[in-house]
Amino acid sequence: MQDMQQLYEQGYAWLVTNGADFLLNLVGAVVIFYVGKWAARGLKGVSRRLMQRARLDDTLVSFAANIIYALILAFVIIAALGQLGIQTASLIAILGAAGLAVGLALQGSLSNFAAGVLMILFRPFRVGDYVEAAGTSGTVDEIEIFQTRLRTPDNKVVIVPNASVTGGTIVNYSAMDTRRVDMVIGVHYDTDLSRARNLLMEIITADERVLADPAPVVVVGDLGASTVDFWVRPWCKATDYWPLKWDMLETIKTRLEAEGITIAFPQLDVHLFREEGQGAG
Structure with missing residues (x-):
């Protein structure tokens, strides 16, 4: 009971001494968060419109806009925590280490993602083109972030990782008229x-x-x-x-x-020779 009383007195003393500053910092953190969130949404919309004007693929536009929003929002949260007096350096270090671990675990997926972005940007082929890539050929049905869907002439769907597509030779049979x-x-x-x-x-x-x-x-x-x-x-x-x-x-x-012209086919002429001394049989 005495410990609780002592803890209450310490908390009351801290509130009297630092309460005004903490309240101001709390208000500042809330303002930073909501203003930053509003700005992140605005930048997301602007970036989406710019990419659409550049006629980028809708898949890339949506994904890139969401990435931009998430990155800005992460900086806003860190700034709000810093306004409250929380040491963000250690938090950033922890997030960086976690990001590195996740990146190493998902390096195959990340390479497919990077390859998908490159294909959407540089356009080695488009949806509807007949291509040969990664040891298979077919009509491009869809270019996704991590994989490309091909439809073969016998109506089979082949799903090829994007890194395998960009890592080899691509033959686009539909590129020219x-x-x-x-x-x-x-x-x-x-x-x-x-x-x-x-x-x-x-x-x-x-x-x-x-x-x-x-x-x-x-x-x-x-x-x-x-x-x-x-x-x-x-x-x-x-x-x-x-x-x-x-x-x-x-x-x-x-x-x-x-017209009496023969289309030839492989033929083999066999010549038999009879050695001296051998009988007719």
């Missing part, structure tokens, strides 16, 4: 090459999807073991690439056979 269709047509060595070349050029130029500029190319590209290989390379719009290639291969085979 036009593409070249590369086909190799092998004919027999006995074929009249001039006639075959003219026929191949006639076939590809007859298709309205083939562009006149750049001009299509038909050349003898290789002399193989069993075939003379023509490199047939027409240009088309990127959206026509696969339909044109499939139609061209079928049309070329049909027309060449109708």
Whole structure:
């Protein structure tokens, strides 16, 4: 009971001596907190509008705005605690150590996050592009903060970590408006090459999807073991690439056979020699 009385007297004496200062500091801390919180919200809105004007990805805009708000609010809280007389140096050190530990534990996720931000900023591809990255290929469905979703031609969804995408070679098949269709047509060595070349050029130029500029190319590209290989390379719009290639291969085979030109295939000639002294058997 005596201890409680002594504690009460000490508290009353401190309040009489320091009460006014503490009240002023408390009011100052509350003002700092609410004004700082209001300023943080305002800066969050300004930064969001600036990023939207720059036409950044909505995912990045939302995430970056929230990060800005959280960082400003953290400084506001530290300033309010300092106004109350609380030593914030040790608190900052503890938060820094905790942040370092969390960063080391989540370094894989942080690298994926950084890669996602870089992809959104530098735009190696966009949603809807057909790309090849991280050992897989497909149409980009969504670019998220930590991962990218690809949809394969057979309608499978492949989720690739962003760090794996940016850590390797990216092939964007949709980046340009036009593409070249590369086909190799092998004919027999006995074929009249001039006639075959003219026929191949006639076939590809007859298709309205083939562009006149750049001009299509038909050349003898290789002399193989069993075939003379023509490199047939027409240009088309990127959206026509696969339909044109499939139609061209079928049309070329049909027309060449109708014109009596054989599309060669690997053949092996076997020569048998009979040694002297061996019987007919």
